[in-house]
Amino acid sequence: MNIEQIKYILEVTKARSITKAAANLHLSPSAVSQSISQLEKELGITIFNRSRQGTVPTLDGKKIIRIGNEILTKIDELYNEFSTEKKEKSLRVGCAPSLTYIVYDAFLLFNKEYPYVHIEIKEMNIDEMLNAMKDETIDIAFSPFSLEDPATSNVHNFIRFRSLYTGYICVCVSSRSHLYYKNSITLKDLENEKMVMYSSNRSITFNTELFTKVPILFTSNNIEVLRAAIIDGHASCLIYNFTFKNNQDVKNGNLAVIPLKNPEIINHQFWTLIPKSKGISAEAEEFQKKVMFILNES
Structure with a gap:
């Protein structure tokens, strides 16, 4: 048994769901489930009963929860006692x-x-x-x-x-672009498209080796300036698949992030x-x- 397992058990008890508990802990449901299953195997007991009504502790599980709460309370007391400079x-x-x-x-x-x-x-x-x-x-x-x-x-x-x-290269385009609904984009698709690029050695390499037929509108070290040019429909831009992952313009459809179909540079x-x-x-x-x-x- 370790402290993390105790925390997982207490969070599942509170949420009555491994999925919800995992989201609260910023972990995957499988990671939480496997950790609890490992402890059940180690102790030879069942901690939770899973049903349509939710995930609820067994009698043995309730004992662990009670002792687990006491352990974490003592740890918090120790931490507060010796962390005056935190x-x-x-x-x-x-x-x-x-x-x-x-x-x-x-x-x-x-x-x-x-x-x-x-x-x-x-x-x-x-x-x-x-x-x-x-x-x-x-x-x-x-x-x-x-x-x-x-x-x-x-x-x-x-x-x-x-x-x-491991990330891969994508093309970020505006909802105004004719490329917006494509599932993937090739270098040929970009031949008549203007591009904006980040001023880095890697971008310069892409430009020199791959985009000999693609006009570059401008380069910048300011990612927000690049994003504004894309949204306005003046250009497209190379980004990684996660660069604008939680960006509101991607979520609301103002921008689309589309994989670049080129096996030579797809993974980084x-x-x-x-x-x-x-x-x-x-x-x-x-x-x-x-x-x-x-x-x-x-």
Whole structure:
């Protein structure tokens, strides 16, 4: 038994549903269900009865709930007793522009649980991020880049990498665009379309290698300026499948995010970067979990 399992059991009891409890915990229903099943197997008991009326505790489950509440209460007392300096905690987060919205959504979730942690988020290109990691001016970062790039050949000396997510390239178009209802878009579809692009080495590579026949309206480091140009119908833009994931303009249909049909560039690996000298703090670990939850939620 561990603390997380106790928390899951108490949340399921309150919600009377594993699905609702998982949403409240920002986890998948399968993760919560498997954790509880593992504990049931370990103790040789059944904790919940599942029926159309909901998920309700058994007699054995009620005992665990009672003791679990007592355990968590004592843990909270200990935490409050020895965390007088918790308001001074801070977390410095670096992120690539394509992940800015995701990292901000993760911050909103994180802040609800850890309001005493001061968060500073910096949008950075890869060179800035690697230098900040080396100088220890950020605690954790989220970015896509190739580990085979010669410019990053020595990064393993001072950075630890964790696989975060595999994303793919899409085209973001306005509801005014004739491409809006397509299921996928090819490079040929874009030949007569104007594009706006983010000013990064990766975008420049796309432009040089792929878009020789596509007119570029402008490039910018401001993602909101790019989004405005798309909404107004003046241009389309390459983004990752998650870049505007929770953006209201996508949800209400003003924008569509459509996969780019090109096997050579469709997948890109995203990474969590951690400074080797410091390791990852408990706060950074929790923040990473929130980023992964946002990226993987349906």
